[in-house]
Amino acid sequence: MNLVLRDAIQRMVPYGSRVLDLGCGDGALLAFLQQHHGCSGYGVEINDANVLACVKQGVNVIQLNLDQGLAMFGDQSFDVVLQIDTLQHLRNAQTMLQETVRVGRLGIVTFPNFAHWPNRISVLQGYMPVTRKLPYQWYDTPNIRVATFADFLALAKNTQLHIKDAFGLQDDGVVRWWPNARAATAVFKLAAPTL
């Protein structure tokens, strides 16, 4: 996985955390956090090949369709719940964000920022963007939810998610100034609303 993204996640995950990684892919991130950051936990995946890859790396994986929700996991039962580039594949994106902060004391959500300037130019030219971060054509994309950094801020406000940190990521590092236009990846650190 992208090292800038991995480092950014590692900085946000407290050492030794119990982690639930939603849409964990081949388990590389969890394997890294287990080996280098004292973490434990589980990945959740729907794809058979990814489930196998996780088992091969020694990452605990639970095969589950996230569209069915997180009923299997108890309230605040994980230190951190990760949704790394998973949000854009979910039908119930808003529910899953609420579930993320129900199950985890901390939620870390990343997704491709549709308002990154090359995407804006592409749309201004009349075409849907095709970039490294969004490599698909409009007709074959698995991304059923496309959103911008600013969209997410609005949703977080509506959903009463507590945003503990928000920034963008580019290949050369963290983007804190105008991330809505200047970053390909949006990163949010969330918690449940404090009552």
Place this chain on the structure above:
Amino acid sequence: MSFFATPQSLSFEQPLPLKGGGVLHPYQLTYETYGQLNDQRNNAVLVCHALNASHHVAGSYKGQAKSEGWWDNMIGPGKPVDTNRFFVIGVNNVGSCFGSTGPMHHNPITGRIYGADFPVVTVEDWVNSQARLLDHLGIDQLAAVMGGSLGGMQALSWSLQYPERVRHAVVIASAPNLNAENIAFNEVARRAITTDPDFHGGHFYAHGVVPKRGLRIARMLGHITYLSDDVMNTKFGRMLQDGESFKYSTQEIEFQIESYLRYQGDKFSEYFDANTYLLITRALDYFDPASAFKGQLTQALAQASAQFLLVSFTTDWRFAPARSREMVQALVANKRQVSYAEIDAPHGHDAFLLDDPRYLSLVRAYFDRIHLGADA
């Protein structure tokens, strides 16, 4: 390349106390082993069998065609559970009819065949008897215990009864207890047997008969529930047994599915013991580790310390994925190491015995990760 298996037997003089009261004494276990126990004695894998299987898990018998073990696709040299690395033990459970002490044997106290007097045995009793076999083989701790269906229940029970003796538990197409529908199927099967006039209250041996009608019906019913609607339709559909047109007969075989089920029933009634069928379905019904914890599975599984692999199959309606998820949920709540795969296979409950590459690769990957120390 397959290999030849050799069944062995071991007699136990020490009485086996049973959960339902009473003891089994003396008794004998029939078992097979494959591969070599290593010097550290830490590479043993116990395979637990389901309703109609036996200790003959893998390999074949010399000079007997088509005598491969029931999990020969899973276990053997170079197979997912690789006997070049692991020492695998298959054991026939007491009450069964493939060599270990069962209802067709003589009760040493009365000198008569047990028949209906064979004591009711439970999953927990089987696990205790298997533990004694391990004691005899000099195995303190299993690298893994594994099984499908009722075998999976034994694997789960191992992790609760002897947590310190199990490093990994592989529970496939199983459940933490039977639901009402499952018990209902078992009851229909049992009634088919016990109402067969040749059953004689379970003492048919003395009459020189076998309640084959009951066994056939029990097997036909069971077989339907082990398949899926899809796979039956694909395999048989509405195809007729003979010719193109109906015979318009109420008793002759019309459809191929009828012929298939009758064949399965006939075959089964030739080798399976009627009392064993009652005993084993009862063991299924009784298994419920959460019952001692007011139905709280999470509390029940808190006793386990093993790492777990659970697998279910999407079209298995007898041991549905939801039942496996209950176990996963309870293990996660206890912060246990667990991986769970839900294989999208069309074959229903029987899928756990079949060659699905996703399933076999997953089990292979899991066993490849089991650490055996310096020699691994």
